[in-house]
Amino acid sequence: MDKxxxxxxxxxxxxxxNDWRKLAQPLAARYxxxxxxxxxxxxxxxxxxxVAAGHDVPEIRLGPGLVDVSLYSVDASGARWVTPKDLDLARVISGLAREHGLTATPDEVAQVEIGLDTADDATAGPFWAALLTGDAGNTVHDSVFDPTNRVPGVWFQPTDAHETPRQRWHMDLWLAPEAARTRIPAAVAAGGTVVDDSHSPSYTVLADPEGNRVCVCTAVDRD
Incomplete structure (x- = not known):
């Protein structure tokens, strides 16, 4: 696959x-x-x-007054990537949006992934794939994906074995960069704290008032 x-x-x-933003795996647009x-x-x-472009129909969510579109391609292993074909289709979709009088709001796109600290993703992965998707084989590298996107993806963050209790689950909230710049201070104003911003704007670790952590992620400064 040409990634x-x-x-x-x-x-x-x-x-x-500029209608589009890169999230964890897909290109995403909201109209x-x-x-x-x-x-x-x-x-x-x-x-x-x-269909005319020979591309799978993208993930589309039609709601009151909005349409969300998510573009990616799936390789033989089940991994998700953006390809030149996706970029070409994104350009076509942007043109169609203008033809139909829709307005792009790229700062509103978002994606939630769930991260799990584990010392053994090969063991943990099939369990979570079976539970969340109904098929233990829906593991791809260090992640679990539901092929039909009924549930958020789960990715496994390598860690040393440790005793519980320790927070092992956390959310990754992927946002457009311009949205992250306002969302982080809003969360802090609502009682949160910045735990680590040394990797900002790629990701910033926040904690809620009880210490539960979440990463606010963008595509900036990533390979």
């Missing part, structure tokens, strides 16, 4: 794909529609354009 690196993806966003008819017509047009 596109993160830096090239960000360059493409800066040079014409605002003035009515259900225009949103529905746009979804149909995206499906037709995808």
């Amino acid at each position: 596109v690196g993160n830096r090239e993806i960000l360059e493409s966003i800066a040079n014409g794909l 605002r529609a003035t009515d259900a008819g225009s949103g529905g017509a746009f979804v149909g047009a995206v499906a037709q354009a995808s």
Whole structure:
């Protein structure tokens, strides 16, 4: 599979794909529609354009006044990547959005992943894949993905074996960079604390008032 690196993806966003933002795996866009008819017509047009391009129909969520689109390609192992084909389809989708009178709001895209500290992902992975997706084989490298995206992905963060209790689960909230810049101070103002911002803007570790941690992630400064 011809994968596109993160830096090239960000360059493409800066040079014409500004409807889109890179999240953990996919390219994501959110469009605002003035009515259900225009949103529905746009979804149909995206499906037709995808088939015409020889691309799988992307993940599309049609809601009141909005359409979310998520683009990625899946390799033979089940891993998810952005490819040149995805970038090409993103350009087509942006054009279709304009034709149907939709407005891009890229600062509103988001993706939640769940991270688990584990010393043995080969053992933990099949359990969580079976529980969350119904198939113990839905493990890909260090992650669990539901092929139909019913549940968030789970990724396993390597750690030394340790005694419980210790927080082993945490959320990764992927945001557009411009959204992270306002979301982090808003969370701090609501009672949170910054635990580690040494890797910002790639990720910033926050904690809630009880010490539970979450990573706010962006695609910036990643390979």
